[in-house]
Amino acid sequence: MLDKVRGHDYGKYLFKASIVRIRGFSGEDITFDFPVTALIGPNGSGKSAVLGAAGCAYKPVKPGTFFPKSAVGDESMGGWRVEYDLIDKRLNPRQLIRRTSNFRQAKWVRGDVVDREVLFFGIERTVPAGEKTRYKALARSTYIHKLPLKQLNGEVATQVEHVLGKSVADYRVTQYGFDDTFFVGKTGHNNYSEFHFGAGESSIIRMITRIEQAPENSLILIEEIENGLHPVATRRMVEYLIEVAERKSIQAIFTTHSDYALSVLPDEAIWACIDGRLRQGRLSVEALRAVSGRVDKKLAIFVEDEFAKAWVDTILREKLAADYDQIEVHAVHGDGNAVATHRSHSTNPAVTFKSLCVIDGDSSQHEDKDAGIIRLPGTQPELTVFESIRGKLDEILAVLTVSCQRAPEAQESVRRSIEEIIRTNRDPHLLYNQLGIKIGFISEPIVRGAFLTLWVRTNQEYCQELATRVQSLIKAVSN
Structure with a gap:
């Protein structure tokens, strides 16, 4: 699907939104490189503004709905102004088309606005049916309902079951009012109305029903996708959006505070709203909290990916003793993000914690120890650690073998596997996964942890230098 977007292989698609100015954003671009996009950020960071800006590219969405x-x-x-690059093969089969939404003279102006089916699911979708005024008549003893109860559409029921993890084969739906519906569930032999549904259960059935009814190439906008859902159901709902994007060429954009919602998306599909900036790439909600300046410890250390985080964490866990509890290490997806975040915190007088940036050995960013930007040793991080341990196998093979949860007598098998992996590997990011499989399906974190721990114990000079710098920063906050 990434390739499909790059090839502009859609009938209708929002490819890019350039926010010239809107709320706290100025001169920020967002590209929708994957048909399902997550917008993350702390409360008040502008996620809903970006969601609304995307929706305003199309005729059915009135700008006043969001703004x-x-x-x-x-x-x-x-x-306020947003510029769009759109795919619409009906209007131009070969090239992107440009459109603009802007607010001037006290009103929104959109010229030659493009038409597209847009479904918006706001926060109110999870309000329980019993609290919605439009259903009050159903609760009156004098109300008589004459319309039939019908089974859920087969595809809708199947998709709802995948998300909720429970059968809805016996659920029914009936028409209510002019254009509304009302659901009836069943457990065993007992029927119960939508008044007794969980808020998430009701919203999922309604969302999936409307999405399945929507035409191909529709745009789906969802506020806080995890609202009312168990974390596993949240992940499954995003999986559903990916599946329906592939099946019906729909595009979906949602806001979220949930790591579960991000777990099934590629890095290109995640955009973080931070201090009026839009940053593409995977950030955990925990890392996002740190990037936005919400850290409870004395020192935040920013690195560019999960391997660097594990490496720095291992060094400091070994060296800091009790002081380790005073730090947080966060992967912020990319050396540029790590350096920019560190510099932002270092120059912000409102930030009460210290900051440090540790970039990879092959980073294009410049090391500046005086400014708190230091470099990990070697070039490619995974390969640097792997080769370092490989070069010391004669001394540490026994410890490495046991640390990888293999029996002591498996030492030569582990040695042979390491040599084979280094000969055949084409992607250093996969070294520890490949070795784990080779030596008996040992999980990647266990193998990686064994290599990193031994690297720390055999590279004392670098580790002590980093630990000393960290301790001085912690002491500065304490004083």
Whole structure:
């Protein structure tokens, strides 16, 4: 699907939104490189603004839905503007088309706005049915319902079951009012109305029903996809969006605070809203909290990926003793992000913790120890650690074997596997996974942890230098 987007192989698709100015954003671009996009960020960071800006590219979405103007407090809306690059094969079969939404003279202006089916699911979708005024009549003893109860559509029921992990084969739906519906569930021999559904259960059935009814190439917008859902159901809902994107060429954009919602997406599908900036790439919600300046410890260390995080964590766990509890290490997806985040925190007087940046040995960023930007040794990180331990096998093979959860007598088998992997490996990021499989399906974290621990114990000079720097920063905060 990444290739399909790159090839512009869609009938209709929002490819890019350039936010010239809107709320806290100015001069920020977001590209939708995957048909399912997650927007993450702390409360108030602008996730909903980006979601709304995306929706305003199309005729069915009225800008006032996301950006109403109040007579009090909204004087700064003048000059708000978003520019779009769109795929619409009906209007131009070969090239992207450009459109603009802007707020001027106290109203929104959109020229030659493009039409596309857009479904928006806001936070109110999880309000329990019993609290919705439109269903009050159903609770009256005098109400008589004459319309039939029908089974759920087969495809809808199948997809709902995949998300909720429970059968809805006996659930029914009936028409209510002019254009509304009401559901009836069943457990064993007992029927129960939607008044007794869980909020997440009801919202999932309604969302999937509308998405399955939507035409191909529709745009789906969802606020806080995890609302009312168990974490596993949240992940399954995103899996459903990916599946329906492939099946029906739909595009989906959602906001979230859940790591479970991000777990099945590629890095290109995740955008973080941080301090008026848009940053592409995978950030855990924990890392996002640190990037936005919400750290409870005395020192935050920013690195570019999960391997660097594991490496730095291992060094400091071994060297800091009790002081280790005063630090947090965060992978922020990319050396540029790591350096920018560190510099931002270092120059922000409102930040109460210290910051340090550790870049990879092959990073294009410049090391600046005086500014708190230091470099890991070697070039490619995974390969650097692997080759270092490989070069000392005669001394540490027994410890490495046991640390990888293999019996002591498996030492020569482990040695042979290491030599074979280094000869055949084409992607250093896979070294520890490949070795784990080779020596008996040992998990990658266990193998990686064994190599990193031994690397620390055999590279004392670098590790002590890093630990000393960290301890001085912790002491500075304490003083």
